[in-house]
Amino acid sequence: MSTDCLFCKIIAGELPSEQVYSDDKVVVFKDIDPKAPIHLLIVPRVHIISLNEIDDDALTIHMMRLLPKLAKDQGLNNGFRTIINTGPAGGQIVFHIHIHLLGGGNLSGTGFAM
Ligand code: AMP
Ligand code: ZN
Numbered sequence: 719m720s721t722d723c724l725f726c727k728i729i730a731g732e733l734p735s736e737q738v739y740s741d742d743k744v745v746v747f748k749d750i751d752p753k754a755p756i757h758l759l760i761v762p763r764v765h766i767i768s769l770n771e772i773d774d775d776a777l778t779i780h781m782m783r784l785l786p787k788l789a790k791d792q793g794l795n796n797g798f799r800t801i802i803n804t805g806p807a808g809g810q811i812v813f814h815i816h817i818h819l820l821g822g823g824n825l826s827g828t829g830f831a832m
Pocket of ligand 1 (some may be wrong): 724735747748749750751752759770802803809810811812
């Protein structure tokens, strides 16, 4: 755990979140500022800064395989969007790796923007 990391504090229960799923590897909670009707963040329990630092193959696969299950649980049967912002120029604001899962509206045709 990183003591000055927002997501580590959420995972430790020191800050509130609207959690929708958790297991031994990840915690999933609602984004506080949703960019779509459904906007979840898939966050590993371990503090990994970004995609540049992740080296755990099992964790990587676990998160990828979890995404369609979460989407299905949320009723996103017609598709969803996933985003990983990496580094300041990639739009990353919280430096604890997370995958955005968005859906619920029609995101087609909106290009790369969230
Ligand atoms: P990123 O730009 O990829 O680092 O995304 C960080 C995301 O974290 C943004 O979409 C924020 O709205 C979201 N966020 C920031 N603080 C919180 C919080 N306390 N609980 C839930 N989501 C948060
Ligand atoms: Zn952290």
